Amino acid sequence: MPDLEHVKFAIADKPVEELILKRWSPRAFADKPVSSADLQTIFTAGSWAASSYNEQPWRFIVGVKPSETHTKLLRALIPMNQSWAESAPVLYASFAKKTFSHNQAPNGSAVHDVGAASATISLEATALGLHTHGMAGFDKELLRASFGVPSDFDPVACWALGYLGDPANLPENFKLPEQQPRDRKPLSAFVFNDWDRAADL
Numbered sequence: 001m002p003d004l005e006h007v008k009f010a011i012a013d014k015p016v017e018e019l020i021l022k023r024w025s026p027r028a029f030a031d032k033p034v035s036s037a038d039l040q041t042i043f044t045a046g047s048w049a050a051s052s053y054n055e056q057p058w059r060f061i062v063g064v065k066p067s068e069t070h071t072k073l074l075r076a077l078i079p080m081n082q083s084w085a086e087s088a089p090v091l092y093a094s095f096a097k098k099t100f101s102h103n104q105a106p107n108g109s110a111v112h113d114v115g116a117a118s119a120t121i122s123l124e125a126t127a128l129g130l131h132t133h134g135m136a137g138f139d140k141e142l143l144r145a146s147f148g149v150p151s152d153f154d155p156v157a158c159w160a161l162g163y164l165g166d167p168a169n170l171p172e173n174f175k176l177p178e179q180q181p182r183d184r185k186p187l188s189a190f191v192f193n194d195w196d197r198a199a200d201l
């Protein structure tokens with residue numbers, strides 16, 4: 001099996017924290033369960049993300065294989081994602097509560113804050129030797145119906161979680177991308193001093 005952790009390690013041109021450089025999104029997962037202790041640690045980490053008014057507008061539905069929840073989550077994915085995510089021992093979906101609990105006003109930061117919790121979860125998983133892979137490719141209405149999600153919550157993303165697997169087990173179309181290095185836009189493409197002026201940091 002190729003040393004994917006080495007190939008995928010981010011080549012950043014600044015001294016970024018190693019945990020951040022190590023995180024990447026595989027599609028091949030090993031047939032190895034994630035311990036209950038690790039799951040509790042990972043989602044506890046997520047709870048320590050910052051959120052507007054400390055609302056913590058996130059909710060996660062977690063399905064550990066084999067379980068009805070895992071099956072329902074897998075079924076909600078688009079076929080392209082199902083084809084690789086079925087190998088993940090854990091699937092979870094994130095949801096955002098659309099209103100603040102203290103005054104029922106719309107929470108315009110809810111999806112942002114669910115993203116922050118999800119990123120924190122991914123970093124904690126990385127620290128534990130695990131990997132996550134986010135998915136926007138899923139059927140929102142099917143997910144809603146499958147779990148009876150109330151109208152005050154919106155599905156945000158689905159995620160696969162587990163230990164790294166062998167890319168040889170992936171469907172053919174995913175084998176090559178699984179083994180290619182990752183890349184990112186340069187700072188000049190997204191950090192600015194004015195709308196159109198790259199930042200002079």
Ligand SMILES: Cc1cc2nc3c(=O)[nH]c(=O)nc-3n(C[C@H](O)[C@H](O)[C@H](O)COP(=O)(O)O)c2cc1C
Nearest residue numbers: 023024025026027081133134135136137138157182
């Ligand atoms: C919210 C979100 C949605 C994504 N949707 C999909 C998806 O539906 N299918 C997929 O294969 N990858 C999906 N990805 C994975 C991205 O393609 C991946 O994170 C990106 O290419 C950067 O790679 P890295 O995470 O390895 O750095 C998604 C990631 C996120 C965070």
